[in-house]
Amino acid sequence: MSAEGCVDCKKLKHSVDLLLVDELDQPIANVPYTLHHSLSMASDSIGGKVAPRTGVTGSDGSIKEKELPAGPVKLVLAADPLATTLQEPHRYLRLSRKEEESAVRAKALGQGRQYRYARMGELVDESPTNIADWEDDLPPAYHFPHAEQGLQGMRLGLLPTAGGPLKLTVEVCPLRAWxxxxxxxxxxxxxxxxxxxxxxxxxxxxxxxxxxxxxxxxxxxxxxxxxxxxxxxxxxxxxxxxxxxxxxxxxxxxxxxxxxxxxxxxxxxxxxxxxxxxxxxxxxxxxxxxxxxxxxxxxxxxxxxxxxxxxxxxxxxxxxxxxxxxxxxxxxxxxxxxxxxxxxxxxxxxxxxxxxxxxxxxxxxxxxxxxxxxxxxxxxxxxxxxxxxxxxxxxxxxxxxxxxxxxxxxxxxxxxxxxxxxxxxxxxxxxxxxxxxxxxxxxxxxxxxxxxxxxxxxxxxxxxxxxxxxxxxxxxxxxxxxxxxxxxxxxxxxxxxxxxxxxxxxxxxxxxxxxxxxxxxxxxxxxxxxxxxxxxxxxxxxxxxxxxxxxxxxxxxxxxxxxxxxxxxxxxxxxxxxxxxxxxxxxxxxxxxxxxxxxxxxxxxxxxxxxxxxxxxxxxxxxxxxxxxxxxxxxxxxxxxx
Structure with missing residues (x-):
């Protein structure tokens, strides 16, 4: 739903309940984020823009925002802090590399939450500057799967039209190599x-x-x-x-x-x-x-x-x-x-x-x-x-x-x-x-x-x-x-x-x-x-x-x-x-x-x-x-x- 297509968009209040964890279900904590709404960059035809929401992920990896208007939402995490967090020594890979065999996925669906798997390049809108010895123009293909098209963050889709919260668990691949x-x-x-x-x-x-x-x-x-x-x-x-x-x-x-x-x-x-x-x-x-x-x-x-x-x-x-x-x-x-x-x-x-x-x-x-x-x-x-x-x-x-x-x-x-x-x-x-x-x-x-x-x-x-x-x-x-x-x-x-x-x-x-x-x-x-x-x-x-x-x-x-x-x-x-x-x-x-x-x-x-x-x-x-x-x-x- 576009901002211009709904004059009551700003009157409908929604909330976002996000949870960011790694493959071992450990929280992605203390990482700055920006939550962009489609109205953040809309024209002033419906009474002014909606400012992006900013903050820091909680100690449990949570992002909770309330009173958002209906419409698409995009999540962007700060690249350098995220790169540091995803390389912490205890963030090992899970055994299976198949998404359907993820314990995080099973837990999220069992709690009635939506589930997404993401790599670093899908959560940032710029390349990190604190990774050692990057010699190529493009970052590594696996961790940044769409880098050639530009980094844009993660689009979360439309907020629920009934005004209920968007509950989503994002399992983030640690920044690692074999x-x-x-x-x-x-x-x-x-x-x-x-x-x-x-x-x-x-x-x-x-x-x-x-x-x-x-x-x-x-x-x-x-x-x-x-x-x-x-x-x-x-x-x-x-x-x-x-x-x-x-x-x-x-x-x-x-x-x-x-x-x-x-x-x-x-x-x-x-x-x-x-x-x-x-x-x-x-x-x-x-x-x-x-x-x-x-x-x-x-x-x-x-x-x-x-x-x-x-x-x-x-x-x-x-x-x-x-x-x-x-x-x-x-x-x-x-x-x-x-x-x-x-x-x-x-x-x-x-x-x-x-x-x-x-x-x-x-x-x-x-x-x-x-x-x-x-x-x-x-x-x-x-x-x-x-x-x-x-x-x-x-x-x-x-x-x-x-x-x-x-x-x-x-x-x-x-x-x-x-x-x-x-x-x-x-x-x-x-x-x-x-x-x-x-x-x-x-x-x-x-x-x-x-x-x-x-x-x-x-x-x-x-x-x-x-x-x-x-x-x-x-x-x-x-x-x-x-x-x-x-x-x-x-x-x-x-x-x-x-x-x-x-x-x-x-x-x-x-x-x-x-x-x-x-x-x-x-x-x-x-x-x-x-x-x-x-x-x-x-x-x-x-x-x-x-x-x-x-x-x-x-x-x-x-x-x-x-x-x-x-x-x-x-x-x-x-x-x-x-x-x-x-x-x-x-x-x-x-x-x-x-x-x-x-x-x-x-x-x-x-x-x-x-x-x-x-x-x-x-x-x-x-x-x-x-x-x-x-x-x-x-x-x-x-x-x-x-």
Missing amino acids: VLALNHSPDYDLGNAHNLALMAALAYADGEQNEAGVFSGSIQHFFTEQMQDLARQPYQVNGLKANPLVRDVPFDDRYRPPVFINAAQEEKSWFKFKFDTQFFYVERPGELLVSWRGTASGYDALTDLNYQPVPCPDITKVGEIHEGFYRQYKAVEQHPVKEIRVTYNDISLKLGDGLKLFIAGHSLGGALALIHAVSLKKYSPCLYTYGMPRTFTKAALAEIGPDSTIHYRHINEADPVPSVPPGREMDNPTFAVPGLGYVLAPITAPLALLNPFEGDPYQHHGKVVHFYRSHIRYRAPKLPGQGGSRGDRDQVQDYRPLPKQVKLYLVPALARQEKAELQEREQAAEQRAEVKGLFPAGDNPETKVGLGPAAHSSLEYAGYIRKRITGLLAEQHQQPDPFVEQKSEYLAALTAHQKQLYYKVAKRENALLWLDQRLNIALPEADELPLRNGLERFWLSNQGKY
């Missing part, structure tokens, strides 16, 4: 393992496009759009449809735009032939994440094959490093383009502010990530690598120190890359043979063992995590007609695979953590002793057998971690973990064929099953609501229910 749930801890953390595996996969995308050549799933898309869209969880990493484990934080604590560095050189083909390094980093208050790209080109493959150990005096005074990896890393530090050198150096400059540093990498990217972590060890980096080759020699690693940085090194089944370059004494003069040095060096490496002086072999850094696929066979009599004689034991025995096999998530570091039950401690001590011998320091686990190139994919690593986390969360929801059933069937097969197995094999497999059962220790501890909700969303998403 961040990866990362835990800077020396203890193994499954949230770190999954999220950093995805970041290692994301490094294979370029800044503005993924490997398929589209923006969706690129590094920029992931951090600047997916991580700010609260309507859903982040959903795509490079070309992979996957959701990381995330929690919500105040918008000022969001990720800043990521920085992607491509150190490859187009101008000089010989330079690019040697160096084709890419990585990205992204920061937010208190945290910085770096991810290095693995082998993605023929130039990277040549880097991998350049495995002669060479000195690295800027990193260690003794020992050596894989030449190809070292030169690839130095290609960034000594890059001829000043902008790239400056951007790289910015990382260490930022760390002076006390940021928690996380570094990730897959394959070649894992080796580069390790070199980077070692060069920044005074900042206590937390490093997770996947399918990483050997990088430093034994003497270099001794100087670096096994605990100089938090490092968990993942191996998927029989991934061949962690087995290269050869772990024998590679520091031998055979490399000097023109054209054949790299072919002959692995062959002549065992001859170095005849040297009375100790050699300096390649070794691994970090605490190993092995995704072990069993391959156990048992002894059984050969079937009639298969040949052999009773006098030849080898001829009358057949070795058959167990009818059930299993894939286990083995984190030897978890073996050191005891459970509280006293009756388990004696058994745990025995199992720990057995496990310790299977994972020699600086080497691959004895459980790693054979070479399986298909196991090297970064997606294989991330996919298995996701499945195991989902299974552990299912148990918390009183639902079956499929891996528990698989392990039970495997244990039953071991028991049924116990007499046909070598004693040491049966003992080893039981110890590995015990170790796998300790994986739940590594689940993130959800002490606060954002992470509890993040774990719940993660579980629901992987059940197809979110």
Whole structure:
């Protein structure tokens, strides 16, 4: 009803009863407001304008105004105070992002009130000036959905014509953003393992496009759009449809735009032939994440094959490093383009502010990530690598120190890359043979063992995590007609695979953590002793057998971690973990064929099953609501229910 269309509009008295709360039903208190009426800007044809109503929301988030004329009403909140209020630390997001599942909505409708859901941009008529690091002309799309058309506040509609009050509850989305749930801890953390595996996969995308050549799933898309869209969880990493484990934080604590560095050189083909390094980093208050790209080109493959150990005096005074990896890393530090050198150096400059540093990498990217972590060890980096080759020699690693940085090194089944370059004494003069040095060096490496002086072999850094696929066979009599004689034991025995096999998530570091039950401690001590011998320091686990190139994919690593986390969360929801059933069937097969197995094999497999059962220790501890909700969303998403 227009002001001109009703001469009695000013005579009809109405009231407004508004209630502004966040998603947890906490009041939006002490925020200045203006309540505009359509007559506030009308002509004086009916006896003068109606002044806007102003005030401050009550301690319960209420706005109550009486004796308003009939007509449309618009609510405008003060932008800066509202931005401050919506970023208060206790204003977490509710679990579900669906409006129909809102507890605030159900409560309002149950009280006979109208209900609206609003984001900040729908309640203000100007952009706030107190949000950190806005670099774009338009504010973030989710929180300001119609910013391109201009900010106009919230139109509440017509007041009731019968003169009754307009009772409306407005549920306001807190001003927050998603961040990866990362835990800077020396203890193994499954949230770190999954999220950093995805970041290692994301490094294979370029800044503005993924490997398929589209923006969706690129590094920029992931951090600047997916991580700010609260309507859903982040959903795509490079070309992979996957959701990381995330929690919500105040918008000022969001990720800043990521920085992607491509150190490859187009101008000089010989330079690019040697160096084709890419990585990205992204920061937010208190945290910085770096991810290095693995082998993605023929130039990277040549880097991998350049495995002669060479000195690295800027990193260690003794020992050596894989030449190809070292030169690839130095290609960034000594890059001829000043902008790239400056951007790289910015990382260490930022760390002076006390940021928690996380570094990730897959394959070649894992080796580069390790070199980077070692060069920044005074900042206590937390490093997770996947399918990483050997990088430093034994003497270099001794100087670096096994605990100089938090490092968990993942191996998927029989991934061949962690087995290269050869772990024998590679520091031998055979490399000097023109054209054949790299072919002959692995062959002549065992001859170095005849040297009375100790050699300096390649070794691994970090605490190993092995995704072990069993391959156990048992002894059984050969079937009639298969040949052999009773006098030849080898001829009358057949070795058959167990009818059930299993894939286990083995984190030897978890073996050191005891459970509280006293009756388990004696058994745990025995199992720990057995496990310790299977994972020699600086080497691959004895459980790693054979070479399986298909196991090297970064997606294989991330996919298995996701499945195991989902299974552990299912148990918390009183639902079956499929891996528990698989392990039970495997244990039953071991028991049924116990007499046909070598004693040491049966003992080893039981110890590995015990170790796998300790994986739940590594689940993130959800002490606060954002992470509890993040774990719940993660579980629901992987059940197809979110």
